[in-house]
Amino acid sequence: MLHHLSFAVADLARSGAFYDVVLAPLGYGRVWEDEIAIGYGLTGGVDKFAIKLRTEAVAVPGEGFHVAFTAPSREAVTAFFDAALQHGGRDNGGAGLHPEYGDGYYAAFVFDPDGYRIEATVDQEG
Numbered sequence: 001m002l003h004h005l006s007f008a009v010a011d012l013a014r015s016g017a018f019y020d021v022v023l024a025p026l027g028y029g030r031v032w033e034d035e036i037a038i039g040y041g042l043t044g045g046v047d048k049f050a051i052k053l054r055t056e057a058v059a060v061p062g063e064g065f066h067v068a069f070t071a072p073s074r075e076a077v078t079a080f081f082d083a084a085l086q087h088g089g090r091d092n093g094g095a096g097l098h099p100e101y102g103d104g105y106y107a108a109f110v111f112d113p114d115g116y117r118i119e120a121t122v123d124q125e126g
Contacts, residue, residue, distance in 0.1 A: 005067060006050040009114050010058045012036065015051045018087050018113050023049075025079035026071045026120055058114055066109075066117035073122055074106045080120035081108035088113040 009015040016030075016038045023029065023040055031047050032039040039047025049067075071077045081095035093109030101107070104124035112118055 004046075004048050004050065006037075006052050007112075007114070007116055008054040008058045009051045010054070011113070012038065012051065012053040014088065014113055018084070018089065019049075019051060021083040021087050022080050022089065022110075022112075022118075022120075023069065025076040025083065026069050027076075028069070060115040066119055068107070068119040068121050071120045071122045077106055077108045077120045077122055081110060084108075084110040084112070084118075092117055 007015075016033075019038070019040060020030065027042065028040050028049075029043055030038055031041045031043070031045060037050055037052040039050040041047045041049070049069075069080070071080060078095050085091060089110040089112055091109075092111050095108035096106065098105045098107050102124065105121070106124070107119050107121035109117070109119050
């Protein structure tokens with residue numbers, strides 16, 4: 001249903017460094033960039049997610065809004081979580097099984113450096 005999504009960020013270099021390392025284990029990387037934005041997607045593809053520098057205050061949506069990125073494996077979900085915590089992200093629910101969302105639901109929940117709620121999850125594996 002969605003074609004792409006973008007976040008406004010306060011510091012493009014900081015956010016770019018963060019998303020470079022957290023999206024890499026999921027198989028995503030920079031597919032374009034300019035002085036005010038960076039687009040991420042599959043290598044050789046178009047962007048599905050972008051970050052865009054905003055000079056005015058960045059207004060992050062509150063509780064009830066988050067973005068979940070598809071991961072290829074549980075190991076990739078854990079790598080996403082570890083990279084996030086090592087590069088300016090904050091824990092928002094841990095990495096591992098989350099039965100509150102369904103049997104076999106494996107995901108990691110973090111806040112990015114601007115405070116956006118992001119998640120990595122893998123299709124259920126028994």
